[in-house]
Amino acid sequence: MKISTLPQEFMQAQPILEHIESAGFEAYFVGGAVRDMLLNKPIHDVDIATSAFPEEIKALFTKTVDTGIQHGTVMVLDHGDGYEITTFRTESTYTDFRRPDKVTFVRSLAEDLKRRDFTINAIAMTKDGDIIDLFDGLTDMAQKRIRAVGDAEVRFNEDALRIMRALRFSAQLGFDIAPHTKAALKQIGPNLEKIAVERIRVEFEKLLMGQYASNSLSVAIEADLIRYLPGHIKREDWLTITADLKRNQPQARTVIWPYFLSRLSLRLNELQLFMRSWKTSREDMRAVLSIVPIVKHVQTVSVFELYAIYDYQALLFEVLTLVGTPLATQQRVKQIFDALPITHNRDMCISGGDLLANNIVTPGPQMGRILTQLEHAVIQRIISNRPDSLLEYAKELVDNEKN
Numbered sequence: 001m002k003i004s005t006l007p008q009e010f011m012q013a014q015p016i017l018e019h020i021e022s023a024g025f026e027a028y029f030v031g032g033a034v035r036d037m038l039l040n041k042p043i044h045d046v047d048i049a050t051s052a053f054p055e056e057i058k059a060l061f062t063k064t065v066d067t068g069i070q071h072g073t074v075m076v077l078d079h080g081d082g083y084e085i086t087t088f089r090t091e092s093t094y095t096d097f098r099r100p101d102k103v104t105f106v107r108s109l110a111e112d113l114k115r116r117d118f119t120i121n122a123i124a125m126t127k128d129g130d131i132i133d134l135f136d137g138l139t140d141m142a143q144k145r146i147r148a149v150g151d152a153e154v155r156f157n158e159d160a161l162r163i164m165r166a167l168r169f170s171a172q173l174g175f176d177i178a179p180h181t182k183a184a185l186k187q188i189g190p191n192l193e194k195i196a197v198e199r200i201r202v203e204f205e206k207l208l209m210g211q212y213a214s215n216s217l218s219v220a221i222e223a224d225l226i227r228y229l230p231g232h233i234k235r236e237d238w239l240t241i242t243a244d245l246k247r248n249q250p251q252a253r254t255v256i257w258p259y260f261l262s263r264l265s266l267r268l269n270e271l272q273l274f275m276r277s278w279k280t281s282r283e284d285m286r287a288v289l290s291i292v293p294i295v296k297h298v299q300t301v302s303v304f305e306l307y308a309i310y311d312y313q314a315l316l317f318e319v320l321t322l323v324g325t326p327l328a329t330q331q332r333v334k335q336i337f338d339a340l341p342i343t344h345n346r347d348m349c350i351s352g353g354d355l356l357a358n359n360i361v362t363p364g365p366q367m368g369r370i371l372t373q374l375e376h377a378v379i380q381r382i383i384s385n386r387p388d389s390l391l392e393y394a395k396e397l398v399d400n401e402k403n
């Protein structure tokens, strides 16, 4: 099979492949970009595989970066674009279940394709658009099937992350997992506990954002894989999430964790521990701690709580939509946000300095206390955010403190 008109992303990279070939090596487009082109999906990074060793690639190009030289990847910079060029390689056993014990560079494309996870990810293409499909990836694509390259059980045993990847690609593409591959998912599932949490998390986030996430989670529940994931989430919670995702998907990565934890039957004091078990970022943690408590009691949320998370508004509404909060409730929350007289303490018309300058407070804890009370009074619309009314009210507060 030959692709007659290559998408722009590949055309741009053609000179790179030509240059490698003119030095006597082989070079091909491989992996996700070839798959996505064949599926008519948007193309992300164009990856290149080559028979040249990393040092040979570095000698061929003027601008390179060693992005992953120990496993054979060199990034070539070309007119502002970066291309990851990876030497054909094989991987020996993964005794620690994290990284292959040894990566061996080889000169054969076939060897390289053989170590790849799924047939749809093991298709190569020459610079001119000739497709090299040694494992019937095209047939699997046509049949909408995720199938392991070689014996699925052996491949999942080598690297259990591939279990998550099978679910992730199934969620993104709406493909079924082929029967043998599915049986191996279940068989090797327990090995997921040995995989670095960060690697699982990346695949899991992509899974949840997939258009077919709901189907994919159903497979994970059926194959009992969910019990090997961090955080030990209850089965009923998984079922709730699966039902939600049938109606709607998170549109951005940032919404995933606030959404996910809003759906779990965790107590508020368990949120942090759960997030740690997934090794999420600090930003994700902050978003969760701001949003989840509010989503859980959105019917009775107070103006102060909404003020405190003003910056997370967009995220909050996305989560409320995902969990199916009635529109009327969402509108009420929106009205409270819109009616807030200030949205940050920096919007206050006076500062601690003004209170001192007017001899209303003395430096120290009193100043902070009065400022907070002023801010609350403004938020509640007891006073307006004007210097004169703020100073007058501050005097009253201080007088009250004295009495």
Ligand code: ATP
Pocket: 030, 031, 032, 033, 044, 115, 116, 117, 118, 121, 122, 159, 161, 162
């Ligand atoms: P995406 O579009 O999400 O980046 P991708 O297929 O490019 O999808 P990557 O994780 O970028 O996925 O990996 C690039 C390629 O490397 C894959 O297409 C696959 O051929 C191979 N690969 C990646 N991870 C593994 C793995 N754990 N085991 C075997 N092959 C893998």
Ligand code: MG
Pocket: 031, 032, 033, 044, 045
């Ligand atoms: Mg990729």
